[in-house]
Amino acid sequence: DAKTTQPPSMDCAEGRAANLPCNHSTISGNEYVYWYRQIHSQGPQYIIHGLKNNETNEMASLIITEDRKSSTLILPHATLRDTAVYYCIVPMDSSYKLIFGSGTRLLVRP
Amino acid sequence: EPEVTQTPSHQVTQMGQEVILRCVPISNHLYFYWYRQILGQKVEFLVSFYNNEISEKSEIFDDQFSVERPDGSNFTLKIRSTKLEDSAMYFCASHALTDTGELFFGEGSRLTVL
Numbered sequence: 410d411a412k413t414t415q416p417p418s419m420d421c422a423e424g425r426a427a428n429l430p431c432n433h434s435t436i437s438g439n440e441y442v443y444w445y446r447q448i449h450s451q452g453p454q455y456i457i458h459g460l461k462n463n464e465t466n467e468m469a470s471l472i473i474t475e476d477r478k479s480s481t482l483i484l485p486h487a488t489l490r491d492t493a494v495y496y497c498i499v500p501m502d503s504s505y506k507l508i509f510g511s512g513t514r515l516l517v518r519p
Numbered sequence: 520e521p522e523v524t525q526t527p528s529h530q531v532t533q534m535g536q537e538v539i540l541r542c543v544p545i546s547n548h549l550y551f552y553w554y555r556q557i558l559g560q561k562v563e564f565l566v567s568f569y570n571n572e573i574s575e576k577s578e579i580f581d582d583q584f585s586v587e588r589p590d591g592s593n594f595t596l597k598i599r600s601t602k603l604e605d606s607a608m609y610f611c612a613s614h615a616l617t618d619t620g621e622l623f624f625g626e627g628s629r630l631t632v633l
Contacts, residue, residue: 445622452523452610452624453562505550505614505622506575509562 413497413510420516427484429513431497434478440501442473444482445509446493453496453509456482487517521545523625525611531631535600540628542594542611551594552612552622553586555579562610568594601632 414432421427433442444456457464457471459480464471470483484491496512524543532538544551553565566576568586585597594613598605608627614620 443621447562450556450608450627450629452612452626453622454624455621458621505620506552506564506567507554507562507622508564509554511561 413499415495415497415510415513417511418514418516420518421487422518423489424486427482427487427491427515427517429482429484429495429497429515430479431482432479433497433499436477436499438477440499442471442477442480443498443500443507444469444471445496445498445507447496447512448490448493453507456495487515489517489519491515492517521623523611523613523623525609525625525628527628528626529629529631531633532601534603534632538598538601538605538630540596540598540609540611540630542596542625543592544594544611544613545615545623546592547615548613548623549616550574550614551586551588553596554610554612554624555607556610556627557604557607565596565609598630601630603632606630606632 441458441460443458445453447453457469459471459473473480494512494514496509498507526541551568554562556562564577566580567574583599587595608629610627611625612622614622
């Protein structure tokens with residue numbers, strides 16, 4: 410998988426936006442960026458994915474830079490339940506084999 | 520909302536015993552996976568399965584491991600002779616046949632080997 414780099418931890422206040430960065434400078438033109446999260450020891454949960462354009466769904470927004478070398482996951486109004494480890498993943502092929510790194514541990518403070 | 524279900528949620532076994540972990544993927548999905556997570560460590564890919572055969576496996580997935588889709592709904596992971604280091608959460612996942620798309624994970628089966 411294309412190597413991704415994320416900060417090990419972040420925190421934000423409840424109700425505020427959480428902006429989680431990810432660098433993927435070796436990404437190739439047809440590789441998607443996926444975001445998953447893992448709350449405590451539960452199964453990873455899909456959040457969003459994108460190729461070039463910014464994407465938004467009911468959970469989050471994904472902003473991808475024009476050169477595609479980095480992206481930011483935005484949780485617009487973080488809640489305590491958003492406390493989790495967030496993973497930015499770029500699968501190399503179409504097998505959907507996800508390689509999880511260490512992710513960013515997000516702590517949402519009351 | 521459709522979901523991937525796994526059983527058992529927790530299994531305790533003695534070293535050397537055989538263990539079977541079961542998964543029911545989402546009904547119209549065609550690609551199936553097993554991942555594991557040792558306590559405090561990363562989620563690790565074990566194996567992918569498509570069209571009734573293994574499509575890819577990791578170095579972790581040695582001869583002690585096997586997968587099977589015995590019927591149209593279940594997807595199982597068997598560990599023939601468990602070792603202490605097999606203690607982990609095991610996650611099953613599936614996805615539909617689309618160009619891109621999300622991987623749906625189950626809640627996991629915790630295996631404790633004594």
